[in-house]
Amino acid sequence: MTTTIVASPNIVRVYRNLFVNRLAHTLQSPAPDRETGRYYYYRPKRGGQPEPLTLDTIRRHLEGELTFALYAINPRTQRCRWVAIDADYDNALEDLLKLQWELRQDGVEAALEKSRRGGHLWIFAQEPLLARDCRVYIYNLALRLKVPVKGRLADGIEVFPKQDQLALAEFGNAIRAPLGVHRAVGKRFWFYGADYRLEDQMKYLLRVKKISAQELTEFVRGLEMPPEFVPQKYQPASWDPALHGREFRILDHVKVRRKNGRNYWARCPSCAQQGRDRSCDNLAISVSNPRLYCCWAGCSPEMIRSALGCPIHRKGGR
Numbered sequence: 001m002t003t004t005i006v007a008s009p010n011i012v013r014v015y016r017n018l019f020v021n022r023l024a025h026t027l028q029s030p031a032p033d034r035e036t037g038r039y040y041y042y043r044p045k046r047g048g049q050p051e052p053l054t055l056d057t058i059r060r061h062l063e064g065e066l067t068f069a070l071y072a073i074n075p076r077t078q079r080c081r082w083v084a085i086d087a088d089y090d091n092a093l094e095d096l097l098k099l100q101w102e103l104r105q106d107g108v109e110a111a112l113e114k115s116r117r118g119g120h121l122w123i124f125a126q127e128p129l130l131a132r133d134c135r136v137y138i139y140n141l142a143l144r145l146k147v148p149v150k151g152r153l154a155d156g157i158e159v160f161p162k163q164d165q166l167a168l169a170e171f172g173n174a175i176r177a178p179l180g181v182h183r184a185v186g187k188r189f190w191f192y193g194a195d196y197r198l199e200d201q202m203k204y205l206l207r208v209k210k211i212s213a214q215e216l217t218e219f220v221r222g223l224e225m226p227p228e229f230v231p232q233k234y235q236p237a238s239w240d241p242a243l244h245g246r247e248f249r250i251l252d253h254v255k256v257r258r259k260n261g262r263n264y265w266a267r268c269p270s271c272a273q274q275g276r277d278r279s280c281d282n283l284a285i286s287v288s289n290p291r292l293y294c295c296w297a298g299c300s301p302e303m304i305r306s307a308l309g310c311p312i313h314r315k316g317g318r
Contacts, residue, residue: 007062007198012055014202015062018124019177021081022074023052026174026296028067028183034274039183040298041069041174045279062198064181064188069174072131072161076168079128080161083138084175085110085121089155092118095147099157102145106219109209113178114189120178122191126210132164136220139229149229169260250285250293253308257281262288269307270299 007015026041033040044051053068060066072080087096096119100110103123113120138159142149148156162173179201181188190196194204254266263284271277277297283304286292295304305312 005063005198007059009055011062011198011202012059014206015058015179016055018205019070019082020053020058021079021128022071024050024071024171025053025057025177026069028069028176030066030183032184036303038298042276042282042297043171048279061177061180067180067183068177070177071172071174073163073166073172074128075166075170077128078131078165080131080134081125081128083123083129083134084160085138086115086158086160086175087119087121087156088115088117089148092157095145095157096121098145099141099147102141107209107215108211111205111208112192114192116182116185116187116189120175122178124205124208124210125216126212129211129213129216131161133216133220134161135159135164136223136225137216139226140220140223143226143228151229167262170262248305248310249290250283250304251290253310254283254285255280256285259287262286264290268295268297268299268304270295270303271297273307 024043027044029040029042032038057066057068061068072082072084074080085096085099087093096112100112100121103110108123111122111124113122139149141147142157142159150156150158160173160175163170166172176182179188179190179198191201191204194200251264254269256264256266257280258265264287265281266283266285267280268277268283271282276282282295282297282299284294284296293301293304302312
């Protein structure tokens with residue numbers, strides 16, 4: 001028998017105070033994509049405008065009606081209420097426990113949440129913390145413990161926030177909000193350390209010691225981001241028209257709806273093919289380098305190019 005979960009107004013408020021640093025969010029699609037079988041995330045809109053996260057949305061998330069993802073950074077302050085370390089590879093839990101133990105040596109408590117393939121480690125703040133300092137602290141810790149980091153390696157931890165700072169119109173990267181139901185597996189993942197009831201989980205999270213801005217400042221004093229984790233500047237690959245023909249340009253194939261921040265925004269061709277993105281702004285294209293583009297609903301470059309009839313040809317393929 002499935003137990004009905006009810007999120008009281010107090011639980012909803014506690015959850016908001018712990019996890020919500022800005023009202024921008026994404027929703028996980030309630031049904032899988034017909035072609036890929038994946039449950040993509042999208043930014044909800046009403047009347048063409050982004051719909052802010054509400055207490056009712058949080059309640060529905062906790063009661064399992066929908067699932068949303070949170071952004072770490074508030075671009076007005078460049079600060080975060082939490083840091084999350086996501087690990088979903090072989091031996092991921094072993095690395096998260098290693099990080100959790102080492103954090104404890106600094107007096108930092110971290111709450112470990114189960115996930116589909118590994119876990120998420122959450123650090124909470126007494127007051128919002130500078131995103132850059134959060135990243136410097138965790139990346140130096142991972143380097144010292146020889147914990148793999150995704151990006152540098154194919155498998156490894158991902159640290160949220162993923163950016164040091166954001167422009168006002170930017171969002172950064174979202175992570176699935178805790179204690180909701182993951183639509184892909186129809187399962188709720190709990191924090192270790194408390195009974196599997198919302199009330200007990202909230203009481204546990206409130207007891208977890210929160211890190212102060214002054215403590216974090218001391219932890220990162222004299223530290224910089226390790227050079228191996230600093231993204232390299234993008235260098236466009238050389239292109240010989242005589243060998244490859246005319247270079248693919250995404251702007252030749254889509255209609256730009258608006259320019260906001262560092263990006264152009266247009267309808268994603270893959271979403272359009274599936275009858276989605278009716279607001280025509282899922283596709284972000286870098287203004288400074290239009291070779292860089294990303295669908296916020298999760299469509300891959302291969303899916304976008306295929307929808308345009310310009311498939312990506314890999315080396316060694318036909």
